[in-house]
Amino acid sequence: MTATLKDPRSPAQATAPAVRLTGVGKTFGGTPAVIDVTLDIRTGEFFSILGPSGCGKTTLMRMITGFETPSEGTVELDGADCTGVPPHKRDLNMLFQSYALFPHLDVSENVAFELKVRKSRPKAEIAQAVREALALVRLDGYGDRTIGRLSGGQRQRVAIARALIGRPSLLLLDEPLGALDQKLRAEMQLELKKIQREVGVTFVTVTHDQEEALTMSDRIAVMDGGRVLQVDTPEAIYERPATRFVANFIGTSNFLTGTLGGGRLGVDGLGNIAVPDGHGHPDGTPVHLAVRPENVRLARAGEPLQDCPVRADATLQQIVYLGNATRYHLALAHGGDFVAEARGTDVSGLRIGEQVVVGWHPRHSRVLAE
Ligand SMILES: Nc1ncnc2c1ncn2[C@@H]1O[C@H](COP(=O)(O)OP(=O)(O)OP(=O)(O)O)[C@@H](O)[C@H]1O
Numbered sequence: 001m002t003a004t005l006k007d008p009r010s011p012a013q014a015t016a017p018a019v020r021l022t023g024v025g026k027t028f029g030g031t032p033a034v035i036d037v038t039l040d041i042r043t044g045e046f047f048s049i050l051g052p053s054g055c056g057k058t059t060l061m062r063m064i065t066g067f068e069t070p071s072e073g074t075v076e077l078d079g080a081d082c083t084g085v086p087p088h089k090r091d092l093n094m095l096f097q098s099y100a101l102f103p104h105l106d107v108s109e110n111v112a113f114e115l116k117v118r119k120s121r122p123k124a125e126i127a128q129a130v131r132e133a134l135a136l137v138r139l140d141g142y143g144d145r146t147i148g149r150l151s152g153g154q155r156q157r158v159a160i161a162r163a164l165i166g167r168p169s170l171l172l173l174d175e176p177l178g179a180l181d182q183k184l185r186a187e188m189q190l191e192l193k194k195i196q197r198e199v200g201v202t203f204v205t206v207t208h209d210q211e212e213a214l215t216m217s218d219r220i221a222v223m224d225g226g227r228v229l230q231v232d233t234p235e236a237i238y239e240r241p242a243t244r245f246v247a248n249f250i251g252t253s254n255f256l257t258g259t260l261g262g263g264r265l266g267v268d269g270l271g272n273i274a275v276p277d278g279h280g281h282p283d284g285t286p287v288h289l290a291v292r293p294e295n296v297r298l299a300r301a302g303e304p305l306q307d308c309p310v311r312a313d314a315t316l317q318q319i320v321y322l323g324n325a326t327r328y329h330l331a332l333a334h335g336g337d338f339v340a341e342a343r344g345t346d347v348s349g350l351r352i353g354e355q356v357v358v359g360w361h362p363r364h365s366r367v368l369a370e
Pocket residue numbers: 028029032033051052053054055056057058059060208
């Protein structure tokens with residue numbers, strides 16, 4: 001006979017998103033910090049809130065946790081309205097950059113802390129849960145160590161184990177890798193993603209680091225000036241940014257500004273250039289055309305540029321070697337800066353100050369509204 005495990009949630013809760021924000025706003029002393037945010041975070045996904053300093057991401061996260069009450073709008077968790085519910089009554093946990101581990105307790109005691117405080121489980125069960133949590137973060141056998149004898153990465157793992165031991169439905173992480181050096185950070189990004197997949201808990205992280213968000217997330221919300229500008233997969237955000245801000249904040253973009261007319265873009269000094277099909281903006285609209293540096297080709301003036309219907313004259317200003325790529329900084333003849341990028345070392349044979357031509361195919365550019 002097979003036993004059927006019953007989901008304790010009601011049918012409505014089971015299909016509801018982990019988090020639903022509807023028209024959420026927060027104003028401090030008359031100044032808006034978060035403006036009209038409506039979005040769903042799906043159960044089991046790794047979701048990042050990404051944006052520059054002061055854009056409102058921490059305030060948005062604090063409204064999900066309950067440490068901040070929205071000035072308007074509603075916050076639902078698993079289908080239940082939690083707008084006025086205090087943090088300790090929400091089925092979630094938090095992980096802060098500082099980790100906040102207890103230095104006088106050993107690893108096991110730190111991890112078990114929450115369960116012991118709640119006194120909800122027998123001792124043997126807690127010990128088993130600690131062993132499982134330490135195995136999850138690959139710290140088997142470290143239970144008796146004091147916190148002072150751990151590396152930064154190991155402390156981070158202890159904090160993760162502690163945050164997950166009570167199996168919350170939702171884990172909120174505020175700049176979780178901010179205290180680590182760059183190499184360890186890159187390792188922990190992959191590690192955190194792996195742990196999240198294993199436990200299946202919904203993770204919501206706040207970060208200003210675009211690479212971190214792209215590496216770890218199933219979906220990203222990009223914020224600026226208190227607003228969410230785009231919610232999408234990392235790939236879609238990079239390939240199909242919704243606004244000029246997103247195109248510039250995630251990776252690097254070149255921009256040409258002009259007005260659409262007759263299916264082309266009129267740019268002062270450059271003429272009417274081809275744009276990608278199906279961009280959806282009517283003639284007469286002032287727009288930006290965004291082109292990623294890796295999609296820009298470069299040749300000596302007068303030399304052919306294959307598969308590049310759009311071209312512009314420029315002067316080469318600087319060549320920067322990046323290790324895995326070379327970046328060419330250019331001044332366009334009609335005004336403005338431009339950047340082209342090629343894989344590997346510089347094989348162009350070009351010299352600083354030389355007259356060049358840049359070009360791209362319209363399918364590699366994107367029309368963005370103001
Ligand atoms: N308790 C508060 N009282 C007054 N103003 C606040 C308060 N909390 C945040 N703010 C303001 O709201 C805006 C958004 O702040 P928030 O901390 O949410 O941004 P952030 O994107 O998380 O920035 P950072 O990455 O620097 O932490 C800022 O202008 C900030 O000064």
